Amino acid sequence: MLKFVTFSGFLVLASLISTAQEKPNLSLESIPYSEYHRQLIQELTVGFYSPVEEKILEAGPEVWRTWQTVENYTFGKDRGSIPMITDLDALHPYFKDKINTLIAICKSKGIELAIVETFRTHSKQNEFKAMGKKYTRSAGGHSKHQYGLAIDVVPVIDSIAQWDNVKLWRKVGAIGEQLGLRWGGRWKNPYDPGHFEWTGGLSSYHLSAGLKPKVPKLEKYACVEEELNQLSEYWKAWEAEQSAIARKQIVSSKMNESLSYD
Numbered sequence: 001m002l003k004f005v006t007f008s009g010f011l012v013l014a015s016l017i018s019t020a021q022e023k024p025n026l027s028l029e030s031i032p033y034s035e036y037h038r039q040l041i042q043e044l045t046v047g048f049y050s051p052v053e054e055k056i057l058e059a060g061p062e063v064w065r066t067w068q069t070v071e072n073y074t075f076g077k078d079r080g081s082i083p084m085i086t087d088l089d090a091l092h093p094y095f096k097d098k099i100n101t102l103i104a105i106c107k108s109k110g111i112e113l114a115i116v117e118t119f120r121t122h123s124k125q126n127e128f129k130a131m132g133k134k135y136t137r138s139a140g141g142h143s144k145h146q147y148g149l150a151i152d153v154v155p156v157i158d159s160i161a162q163w164d165n166v167k168l169w170r171k172v173g174a175i176g177e178q179l180g181l182r183w184g185g186r187w188k189n190p191y192d193p194g195h196f197e198w199t200g201g202l203s204s205y206h207l208s209a210g211l212k213p214k215v216p217k218l219e220k221y222a223c224v225e226e227e228l229n230q231l232s233e234y235w236k237a238w239e240a241e242q243s244a245i246a247r248k249q250i251v252s253s254k255m256n257e258s259l260s261y262d
């Protein structure tokens, strides 16, 4: 019986092959599909291509203007007068995925993380530098934040930032380190438990020389070069915006100085 089924299966297959061979002109045009089929294929094609196109249109050249920012003192601390960019889209795509995972794991353990700052412009970095060593030891160009490879977070309980909750910091730090991130809670000068970074082994010297960290060869990171090129355009636009803010501050502080002399 089994032999018979197999044999008949072979016959069907053989006849299919021979049918196909007898009709070599079996191209799409020659298939007399109905109007319904034509519409169906059109819809499928539209469904397949249009989200990508829409996304590009939505993005536009000024998408960075839609990035989230926070003002000084949002998290109860003086962080300077230039707004902080808190948008995860401002991060390197691979690092962003790690941070999304960090946030999700923390959430699953009942820890809510607020994003204090993601990407940082030169102007913002210089502002921190001018604010003293407890903010940063890195001058403009040397912070991992300026390459979209660092983030500052803070655990939040009942809308209050838990800056001094060492126990909570340790939990968050451990999760970050398990994800392969470098944690600022290990540093002494300054102790920076909200800071996480990933550089794929590159130093700030490498980064400032234009080297890009290697990311795993996965389908989702196939366009990482293009994404980074696009990101660096947005970062440049932010730089122009924030350096204008910084210039205004210098002008106004000089005006205040001259007023006080009068």
Ligand SMILES: [Zn+2]
Binding pocket: 145, 150, 151, 152, 194, 195, 196
């Ligand atoms: Zn940081």
